[in-house]
Amino acid sequence: GAVVSQHPSRVICKSGTSVKIECRSLDFQATTMFWYRQFPKQSLMLMATSNEGSKATYEQGVEKDKFLINHASLTLSTLTVTSAHPEDSSFYICSAAVGDSRSEQYFGPGTRLTVT
């Protein structure tokens, strides 16, 4: 149980274009999903917390107009990187919380974004 999928697993895009990443909880309903970014040999950085049906809460320093998050249902959240630049190249990982007091988070397999 507690399986989270992400799509695509890898994407290459040109500078200035936008990229959408999907995160799905496959066998449970996730009231809260989280988006992280990880640069090589660095630790996870939380970008935003996404609650179903409401606006995402962004961490300090994360541009909400650049990283658009939509959490339209209890099983799907999307992250859109708008007007991507090479410095946005990173490993983007989502996680989903079961939504009970245990607060366990289960991670998707990640999306490796390369902006050329």
Next chain:
Amino acid sequence: QKEVEQNSGPLSVPEGAIASLNCTYSDRGSQSFFWYRQYSGKSPELIMSIYSNGDKEDGRFTAQLNKASQYVSLLIRDSQPSDSATYLCAVNPFRDSSASKIIFGSGTRLSIRP
């Protein structure tokens, strides 16, 4: 002071020995504690969660929690080369722990040498 602190390593342990990973946290009110394993180039995988003081065992893994000392550890018995990874300690610092964000340490790199 970082909210969740781990020694970055690398921690080198011979195959078959016990690997001991440690973590301290700053918020005394924290309720939920987790250990994740992350292989290079992959996303984190939840391996243990612990919520009350004492030990919790799952196969070769034992998590230990001491809230008075604000300390959580992970023991891996009979270490295997496949255990070589970065281990992330994570803490939910909120008293209302329902689906709140968790704070990750920077991770300890573990290397099991044959």
